[in-house]
Amino acid sequence: MKKPKYDLVIKCGRVIDPALGFGSEADVFVKDAKIVKITRMSKATKKEISALPEENIIDASGKLVTPGLIDMHVHLREPGREDKETIITGCRAAAGGGFTTVCCMPNTTPAIDNQETVKFVLSRAEDADARVYVVGAITKALEGKELAEIGDLVAGGAVAISDDGSYVQNPEIMRRALEYAKMFDIPIITHAEDEFLFAGGVMNESYEGTRLGMKGRPAVGEVIAVLRDVRLCDFVGGKLHVAHVSTAGAVEAIRQAKKEGVNVTAEACPHHFTLTDDEIGKEFDPNLKVNPPIRTKKDVDAVIRCLVDGSLDCIASDHAPHSEEEKDVEFDQAPSGMIGLETTLGLVKTQLIDKGFLSWADAIRKMTVNPARILRLPGGTLEKDSVADITIIDPDKKWTVKKDNFRSKSKNSAFIGWKLSGKVFCTILGGRVVYRS
Ligand code: DOR
Numbered sequence: 001m002k003k004p005k006y007d008l009v010i011k012c013g014r015v016i017d018p019a020l021g022f023g024s025e026a027d028v029f030v031k032d033a034k035i036v037k038i039t040r041m042s043k044a045t046k047k048e049i050s051a052l053p054e055e056n057i058i059d060a061s062g063k064l065v066t067p068g069l070i071d072m073h074v075h076l077r078e079p080g081r082e083d084k085e086t087i088i089t090g091c092r093a094a095a096g097g098g099f100t101t102v103c104c105m106p107n108t109t110p111a112i113d114n115q116e117t118v119k120f121v122l123s124r125a126e127d128a129d130a131r132v133y134v135v136g137a138i139t140k141a142l143e144g145k146e147l148a149e150i151g152d153l154v155a156g157g158a159v160a161i162s163d164d165g166s167y168v169q170n171p172e173i174m175r176r177a178l179e180y181a182k183m184f185d186i187p188i189i190t191h192a193e194d195e196f197l198f199a200g201g202v203m204n205e206s207y208e209g210t211r212l213g214m215k216g217r218p219a220v221g222e223v224i225a226v227l228r229d230v231r232l233c234d235f236v237g238g239k240l241h242v243a244h245v246s247t248a249g250a251v252e253a254i255r256q257a258k259k260e261g262v263n264v265t266a267e268a269c270p271h272h273f274t275l276t277d278d279e280i281g282k283e284f285d286p287n288l289k290v291n292p293p294i295r296t297k298k299d300v301d302a303v304i305r306c307l308v309d310g311s312l313d314c315i316a317s318d319h320a321p322h323s324e325e326e327k328d329v330e331f332d333q334a335p336s337g338m339i340g341l342e343t344t345l346g347l348v349k350t351q352l353i354d355k356g357f358l359s360w361a362d363a364i365r366k367m368t369v370n371p372a373r374i375l376r377l378p379g380g381t382l383e384k385d386s387v388a389d390i391t392i393i394d395p396d397k398k399w400t401v402k403k404d405n406f407r408s409k410s411k412n413s414a415f416i417g418w419k420l421s422g423k424v425f426c427t428i429l430g431g432r433v434v435y436r437s
Contacts (some may be wrong), residue, residue, distance in 0.1 A: 004048075004049075004051060004052055005031065005048055006029045006030060006031050006036060006048075006049060006052065006056075007030050007031050007032065007033075007056060007431055008029075008030040008056050008057075008058070008388070008428070008431055008433075009027060009028070009029055009030070009049050009052065009056065009057050009058070010027065010028040010030075010058045010060050010065055010390065010392065010428075011027045011041065011057060011058070011059055011060060011061075012025065012027065012059060012060055012061040013025070013026070013027075013028070013060025013061070013063045013064060013065035013392060014063070014064050014065065015028060015038055015064075015065045015066075015382065016064055016065070016066050016360055016361055016364050017038075017066065017067055017364075017368075017381055017382045017383075018361050018362075018364055018365035018368065018369055019067070019365075019368070019369040019372075019380060019381035019382075019383065020381060020382065020383055022038065022382070023361055025040070026038045026039060026040055026065075027039060027040065027041045027045075028065055028382060028390065030388040030390075030428075030431045031431075032431070033387065033388050033430040033431040033432075034385055034386065034387065034388055034431070035382050035383065035384055035385065035386050035387075035388050036384065037384060038382055055433075058392065058426060058433075060392050060425070060426075062394075063392050063393060063394055063395070063425050064360060064364075064392070064393040064395050065382075065390060065391075065392050065393075066364045066368065066382075066390070066391050066392075066393065067364070067368040067369070067379060067380050067381050067382050067386075067389065067390065067391070068098075068099070068100025068101060068368070068379055068387075068389025068390055068391050068427070068428070068429065069097075069098045069099045069100060069101075069345070069364075069367045069368060069391050070099065070100070070101040070102075070103075070367060070368055070371040070372055070377065070379065070380060071094065071097075071099045071101070071102045071103070071316055071317050071319070071341060071344070071367070071371075072102075072103045072267065072314060072316050072371040072374070072375060073103065073105065073164070073189075073243055073244065073267060073269075073316035073317065073318050073319075074090060074094070074102045074103065074104055074105065074316075074317060074318070074319040074340075074341065075104065075105050075107065075318075075319060075320045075321065075337070076090040076091075076102070076104040076108075076121075076132070077090070077108060077321060078090075078108060078121065078124060079108050079109065079110065079117065079120065079121075080108050080109025080110065081108070081109055083323055083409075084321040084322055084323050084409060084410050085321040085408060085409045085410055086124075086409065087104075087121065087124040087125050087128055087132060088124070088127075088128055088129075089407070089408060089409040090102065090104075090130075090319070090321070090341070090408065090409075091125065091128035091129045091130040091132065092128075092129050092407045092408075093319070093339070093341040093342055093406065093407045093408035094129065094130040094341050095129035095130055095407075095427045095429070095434040095435040096341070096342050096407040096424065096427075096435050097317075097341040097342040097343070097344060097345055097424060098345050098391040098393065098424035098427055098435075099130055099341060099344075099391075099427070100130055100131060100379065100389035100390075100391065100427060100428070100429045100434075101130060101131040101132075101133065101372075101377060101379055101389065102130050102131070102132055102133070102319075102341070103132075103133045103134070103135050103159065103160070103371075103375065104121065104132055104133070104134055104135065105135050105162060105164040105165070106134070106135055106136055106137040106142065106161075106162065106163075106164070107137075107142055107163075107164055107165040107166075110141070111137050111140075111141050111142050112134060112135075112136055112137055112153075112158075113136065113137035113139070113140050113141060113142070113148040113153075114148065114149065114152065114153070115149070115152040115153060115155060115156035116156075118134045118136055118153055118156035118157050118158050119156050119157070121134050122134060122156075122157050129427075129429060129434040129435070130429060130434070131377075131379070131389070131429070133157075133159045133375065133377060134156075134157055134158050134159065135158060135159065135160045135161065135162045135164070135189060136148060136150070136153030136154075136156075136158035136160075136161045136162075137153075137161065137162070137163060138150075138161045138162060138163045138168055138173075138174075138177045138188065139163055139168065139173060139177075142163045142165065142166050144163060144166060144167075144168050144169050144170060144173065145170075145173075146173075147173060147176055147177060147180070148161070150177070150180040150181065150184065151180070151183075151184065154184045154186060158186070159186060159375045159376070159377065160181075160186050160187050160188070160189050160241065160375055161177065161181055161186065161188055161189070162188065162189035162190070162191065162243065163191060164189060164191045164243055165191060165291070166191060166195070167190070167191055167192060167193050167194060167195055167225055168190070169194070169195050169196075171228060171232060174188075174190075174228075174229060174232055175232050175235070175236060178232055178233055178236040178238035178240070179236050179238065181238055181239065182236060182237060182238040182239070185239075185376075186239070186375075187238075187239040187240060187241045187265070187374060187375070188229075188233075188238065188239070188240055188241070189241045189242075189243050190225070190226075190229045190240060190241070190242055190243065191243050191244075191291075192222050192225035192226045192229060192242055192243070192245075192250065192292075193217065193221050193222055193225055193291065193292050194221040194222075194224050194225045197217075197218055197220065197221035197224065198217035198218070198221045200215050201214075201215045201216045201217035201218075201293075202214050202215055202216075202217070202289065202293075202331065202332040203216065203217065203277060203280055203289065203293045203294075203331075204216060204217060204218075204219070204277040204293040204294065204295045204296065205217060205218035205219070206277055206295070206296055208277045208278050208280065208281060208296075209277065211281065212280065212281050214280075214331070214332060215332075217291070217292065217293050219246075219247040219248070219249055219250075219295060219299065220249065222245075222246060222247045222249070222250045222292055223247060223249035223250050223253060226242055226245075226250045226253045226254065227253050229242070230253060230254070230257040230262055230264055233257075233262055233263065233264060234257070234260070234262045237263075238263065239263045239264075239265075240262075240263065240264045240265075241264070241265045241266065241267070241374060242254060242264065242265070242266040242267070243266075243267060243316070243318070244267065244268070244269045244272060244292060244316070244318050245266050245267065245268055245272070245303060245306075245312060246272045246292040246293070246294070246295050246299060246303065247292075247295055247299050247302070248298055248299050248301075248302030248303075251266075251302050251303060251305075251306040251311055251312065252302070254266045254306070254311050254312070255306060255309070255311040258311060265313045265314070265370075265374050266311070266312050266313060266314070267312065267313065267314040267315065267316040267371075268303050268306075268307055268312045268314075268315055268316075269315070269316060269317060269318045269340065270315070270317065270340060270343065270344050270347035270348065270351070271290055271294055271318075271338060271340070271414065272292075272294065272295070272299075272300070272303050273300060273303045273304050273307065273347075273351060273352065274300070274347055274351050275288065275294040275300075275414065276294060276295065276296055276297050276300055277293065277294050277295060277296060279294065279414075280294075280331065284330075284331040285331075285414055286327045286328070286329065286330075286331050286334035286412075287327060287338050287412045287413060287414040287416075288331075288338075288414045289331055289334050289335075289336050289337075290318070290320070290336050290337055290338055291336040291337070304352065304357055307352065307357065307358065307366070308357050308358065308362075312366075313366065313370045313371075313374065314366050314367070314370050314371045314374065315344065315348060315363070315366045315367050316371070317339075317340030317341050317343075317344045318337070318338075318340060319339050319340045319341045319408070320336070320337025320338060320339065320340075320412075321337070321339050321408055321409060321410030321412065322334075322335045322337055322410055322412045323410060324410075324411065324412075327412045337412070338412050338413055338414050339406065339408050339410055339411070339412055339413050340413075341408060342405075342406055342407065342408065343401055343413060343415045343418075343420070344367075345393065345422055345423065345424055346399065346401070346420030346421065346422050346423060347415070347420065348363050348367070348422070349363075349395065349420070349421050349422025350420045350421050350422065353422070354421060360395070368380040368381070369381055387430055388428060388430055388431040389428065389429055389430065390426075390427075390428040391424060391426075391427055391428070392424070392425040392426040392427075392428075393422065393423070393424055393425060394422070394423050394424070394425040394437070395422055396421055396422065397421065397422060397423040397425075398419065398420070398421050399419070399420055399421075399423050400417065400418070400419050400420075401413065401415045401416050401417060401418045401420060402416065403416050423437065424437065425437050
């Protein structure tokens, strides 16, 4: 029997590929886990595909077809805290949120600060529902004292280095890290919060924080940390990526640095472009506790403005699973972080697209080609011969965030009960359907 020319066909969707500058109705053809072509189907092709099994033809009428979404900032908790998440469950959550690629942070137990652990994570991810790339540690055990073996980490497959969760407080160590990272042409991802300034703080330092009697983490702690790292990056000539930017001052510092030609990129998270610190006093929901903290309306507006003007390049979830037992304590005692893989797309649509800040193409760019270019990852585009990682989105689908529906092992979301618009319809990883709504 003649072998079919295609393995999978996605027909009649509106294809949006910012990398190609493509945005119109078309059919996408996949063969051997690669994109073959994007085109309008001819009569001859219609005949050709009629022999394909039904499940290999996806009707995407009324849907958006985009490159597989990339989340460059997640915590998968393996090794060490498999009670919160594993690589397999985290990747199931990624697929359910429309992400085909995730980059996992090294603050595991033990930390991903050596080549063996990088390889361990990559081997665990082999059969997962998403591609996993590893961000190695800058310093051993993320203690900020001694550089990790950066060359070994890169040789093992690390695509960037970061001490995410902690700031590299010692500028000399950060300088050396930037120099090493430059040798391997990888970015340093900085968690920019000066530890002396936030010492013991549990929420934003603000009128709200004072009213609630909570020790604050001042915005200036982020601004100073960003300014220092930007200057070091400029001095060394390296590449810096600022994680989860939360303050008006920090986005301004990044905008300015870009104008000067410093090689800096940055990301924003849904909770930082959606939530303000006056939410905390309502129910003291520990899921609202994150680092850096949710800030004021002025900061949220600035983050959105910089997503619009391009000073913030990417949207990342900072998916940070924590168990129910750990989070079910007083606000100030709870660990920081909230899950985000399964709510990011809906929040982007509801908060940024529906409110007229970003077009679909702008939003998709920040979740596909931009992170792919920063970390030099495959994918991020539907160009011929690229990996067949594809996300199909139901753009106006209304849905409610429900605790029981999370695929993540942890349920610590501050968005439970929220009504969102825009949901993943189907996620395809290397030509294989890994999620269908
Ligand atoms: O809130 C956060 N949680 N911020 C981080 O930087 C780390 C993360 C975690 O690992 O839980």
